[in-house]
Amino acid sequence: MLEHIELFFKSIFIDNMVFATFLGMCSYLAVSKKVSTAVGLGAAVIFVLAVTVPINWLLDQYILRDGALAWLGPEYAEYDLSFLSFILFIATIATMVQLVEIVVEKFSPSLYNSLGIFLPLIAVNCAILGGSLFMQSRDIQTLGLAFNYGISSGIGWFLAILAIAAIREKIRYSNVPPPLRGLGITFIITGLMAIGFMSFGGMLTGGDEEEGVASPTTESAQTLEENENNQPVAMIDAEIANEKEN
Amino acid sequence: MAILSKKDQRLILDPLADDNPITIQVLGICSALAITAQLKASIVMAVSVLFVLGVGNVVISLMRNIIPSKIRIIVQLIVVATLVIVVDQTLKAFAYELSKELSVFVGLIITNCIIMGRFEAFALGNGPYRSFLDGIGNALGYGVILIAVGFFRELLGSGTLLGFKVLGDPIEKTGLYAFGYENNGFMLLSPMALIVVGLIIWVQRSKNPALVEEN
Numbered sequence: 001m002l003e004h005i006e007l008f009f010k011s012i013f014i015d016n017m018v019f020a021t022f023l024g025m026c027s028y029l030a031v032s033k034k035v036s037t038a039v040g041l042g043a044a045v046i047f048v049l050a051v052t053v054p055i056n057w058l059l060d061q062y063i064l065r066d067g068a069l070a071w072l073g074p075e076y077a078e079y080d081l082s083f084l085s086f087i088l089f090i091a092t093i094a095t096m097v098q099l100v101e102i103v104v105e106k107f108s109p110s111l112y113n114s115l116g117i118f119l120p121l122i123a124v125n126c127a128i129l130g131g132s133l134f135m136q137s138r139d140i141q142t143l144g145l146a147f148n149y150g151i152s153s154g155i156g157w158f159l160a161i162l163a164i165a166a167i168r169e170k171i172r173y174s175n176v177p178p179p180l181r182g183l184g185i186t187f188i189i190t191g192l193m194a195i196g197f198m199s200f201g202g203m204l205t206g207g208d209e210e211e212g213v214a215s216p217t218t219e220s221a222q223t224l225e226e227n228e229n230n231q232p233v234a235m236i237d238a239e240i241a242n243e244k245e246n
Numbered sequence: 247m248a249i250l251s252k253k254d255q256r257l258i259l260d261p262l263a264d265d266n267p268i269t270i271q272v273l274g275i276c277s278a279l280a281i282t283a284q285l286k287a288s289i290v291m292a293v294s295v296l297f298v299l300g301v302g303n304v305v306i307s308l309m310r311n312i313i314p315s316k317i318r319i320i321v322q323l324i325v326v327a328t329l330v331i332v333v334d335q336t337l338k339a340f341a342y343e344l345s346k347e348l349s350v351f352v353g354l355i356i357t358n359c360i361i362m363g364r365f366e367a368f369a370l371g372n373g374p375y376r377s378f379l380d381g382i383g384n385a386l387g388y389g390v391i392l393i394a395v396g397f398f399r400e401l402l403g404s405g406t407l408l409g410f411k412v413l414g415d416p417i418e419k420t421g422l423y424a425f426g427y428e429n430n431g432f433m434l435l436s437p438m439a440l441i442v443v444g445l446i447i448w449v450q451r452s453k454n455p456a457l458v459e460e461n
Contacts, residue, residue, distance in 0.1 A: 019437070020436065021280060021436075022275070022276045022279040022280045022436065022439070022440075023276050023280075023354070024276065025275035025276045025279065026272060026273055026274070026275055026276070026359040029272050029275065030272055083331055083334070083335060084331075085353075086327045086330055086331055086334070086353050086356055087324065087327045087328070087331065090323045090324075090327050090356055090357075091320070091323075091324075094319060094320045094323055120319055121359070121362075123319060123323065125357060126276045126277075126354045126357040126358070128357070129353065129354060129356060129357045130276075130350060130354055130357075133350040133353050133354070134350060137349060137350055177448075178451075178452075178455070178458045179447075179448050179449075179450075179451035179452035179455075179458055180444075180447070180448050180451070181458060183269070183272060183447055184444050184447040184448050184451065185444070186444075187440050187441070187443050187444030187447065188440070188441055188444035188445075190440050191437045191438065191439075191440030191441035191444065192437070192441075194436065194437035194440060195435075195437045198435070198437070
């Protein structure tokens with residue numbers, strides 16, 4: 001139970017798909033002009049991730065990984081098909097997206113119309129394939145955990161796109177330098193949000209590695225300044241190590 | 247450039263500046279940001295995309311008349327996935343350390359939107375030769391941004407370029423470090439990639455006001 005809770009919070013906040021690994025940025029930037037469409041796409045991403053990650057976990061466990069074919073008989077135990085994982089994963093994902101498209105069209109035509117081209121493009125959203133590849137490279141142990149990982153990283157992506165859409169709706173009323181308007185300022189805001197999300201890093205270690213650095217969200221703006229001015233070297237190193245590990 | 251006609255030249259030159267896939271079309275951003283902490287990784291990524299997009303565009307363009315439009319996305323994905331497997335296995339065989347460093351991001355070339363975007367927008371409607379040029383052009387435009395970001399992040403973040411210490415030695419205090427310069431470790435953290443790209447966009451659009459967006 002504890003590992004489920006840990007994985008859940010870790011994938012939403014610490015390893016947030018958008019802010020920590022930059023997955024799914026294209027649709028994140030393109031669909032975040034209005035909150036309502038952002039919510040629709042976010043929900044679709046949660047659903048597709050929650051379905052595809054466990055399916056791909058099964059594929060990986062019983063067909064792809066080194067020695068996975070042992071259940072067919074001892075003579076197959078030597079096979080390592082892991083080089084095929086890209087193709088099998090993407091095939092699963094494309095099928096599932098097609099399914100979602102049909103369901104959404106049937107039950108919510110207005111959402112279907114507002115998502116437009118971006119619904120089929122979920123298939124090429126790197127967050128979805130990234131979820132499956134991270135599941136594989138991080139060696140997630142059980143089907144339950146894989147499901148948990150899929151759904152919680154989907155929620156993380158949902159939160160990110162919701163936040164940026166809300167900010168972009170407001171920023172329309174502010175006076176941004178013309179060359180930065182639109183894309184430029186969105187990039188920079190996302191960068192600042194990512195710096196804010198880095199302060200979640202100490203959440204699960206209980207602060208023993210990075211004592212005093214992890215701070216509650218309410219102070220994230222303050223931490224940000226601290227980070228820029230006199231960030232302890234140890235923390236930078238820990239962060240880089242973290243990134244590499246991922 | 248005399249070998250190429252005017253029209254063909256534009257296919258290659260446009261994406262380098264005014265129609266850049268990353269800063270203008272907003273495609274293929276994920277990988278542009280995630281692996282640019284070092285110049286070397288950026289270059290390898292740019293070359294991989296060049297290969298996948300160049301070859302993929304030709305293959306799709308050759309098949310464009312026989313792909314049923316309903317399943318074209320799946321067909322495109324399979325073509326890309328095959329090419330990416332080739333790249334991935336090559337990297338694993340000849341540059342294992344680097345492939346570890348790039349981790350899942352080589353696989354994520356499959357979902358790099360530039361590739362699908364070019365297939366959809368160009369290769370499905372044009373002949374193989376022009377598609378090839380278009381693929382090369384767009385991959386170069388992508389590579390330019392990637393290498394620029396990688397250059398600044400590695401230079402300012404660790405004072406090196408491709409692993410060579412260009413700013414002097416931070417421990418023995420030679421070169422720039424003798425004057426009290428410190429490496430900006432912040433540049434190595436992932437959020438800075440976003441901000442660097444944001445700044446590149448800023449520079450590009452202030453040079454060419456035609457690109458400025460409405461609010």
